[in-house]
Amino acid sequence: GAPKPLAGRSVVVTSGPTHEPIDPVRYIANRSSGKQGHAIAAALAKLGADVTLVSGPVTIPDPVGVKVVHVERAEEMRDAVLAALPADVAVMVAAVADWRVATAAGNKIKKKPGEAPPPLQLAENPDILKTVGHHAKRPKLVIGFAAETENVADNGRAKLERKGADFILANDVSPATGIMGGDRNKVKLISHAGNDDWPEMDKDAVAEKLAAMIAEQLAR
Ligand code: C5P
Numbered sequence: 357g358a359p360k361p362l363a364g365r366s367v368v369v370t371s372g373p374t375h376e377p378i379d380p381v382r383y384i385a386n387r388s389s390g391k392q393g394h395a396i397a398a399a400l401a402k403l404g405a406d407v408t409l410v411s412g413p414v415t416i417p418d419p420v421g422v423k424v425v426h427v428e429r430a431e432e433m434r435d436a437v438l439a440a441l442p443a444d445v446a447v448m449v450a451a452v453a454d455w456r457v458a459t460a461a462g463n464k465i466k467k468k469p470g471e472a473p474p475p476l477q478l479a480e481n482p483d484i485l486k487t488v489g490h491h492a493k494r495p496k497l498v499i500g501f502a503a504e505t506e507n508v509a510d511n512g513r514a515k516l517e518r519k520g521a522d523f524i525l526a527n528d529v530s531p532a533t534g535i536m537g538g539d540r541n542k543v544k545l546i547s548h549a550g551n552d553d554w555p556e557m558d559k560d561a562v563a564e565k566l567a568a569m570i571a572e573q574l575a576r
Pocket of ligand 1: 370448449450451453486499500502503515
């Protein structure tokens with residue numbers, strides 16, 4: 357069979373958006389298809405890793421050969437990621453909502469004619485990547501993404517430092533690039549060793565290249 361350089365290694369991957377409820381029928385969220393995160397989970401499993409994929413609400417199927425934990429909110433995603441530690445590697449790909457509604461309503465908020473719209477009081481969500489990057493059970497490799505629309509390299513490097521990550525895959529998600537929701541991606545790998553521009557390729561190919569790099573890093 358195919359070589360399994362990640363046999364015996366455990367990995368936790370996050371993917372998709374989080375949905376932060378306003379009331380039982382409404383939520384706030386970031387745009388995210390889950391395509392890149394799911395592809396990474398699948399590529400790591402193909403190399404023999406024991407993969408836990410913590411996924412927010414997405415419409416794509418669960419990858420095969422992967423343990424999938426379905427969550428809704430950022431706090432649930434954080435709890436599921438921490439429950440998957442210790443792990444050799446963490447790859448945080450989810451587009452986590454930065455804020456949640458401080459107190460979600462238990463019943464649907466009624467629209468009352470003639471009344472002002474209800475104000476939304478927001479609270480900051482946990483930063484899951486940053487939590488994992490500074491955790492007592494920090495995985496050997498902690499990897500994150502940085503979706504930027506400008507100053508991609510500088511913003512990515514700042515994120516590498518702030519979040520305690522070993523690698524950041526930074527990409528330009530300006531609407532003109534078509535990356536958001538599309539099948540292709542163009543990333544810049546940012547590490548303490550420097551920056552590496554990867555050519556534009558399918559999200560599946562980005563996933564395979566990242567999985568190969570992870571195997572190489574763990575073998576060092
Ligand atoms: O700060 P920013 O959202 O741009 O950072 C992106 C990286 O951090 C991604 O890897 C994302 O999965 C992760 N992240 C997280 N928890 C958050 C926000 C971002 O894990 N609350």
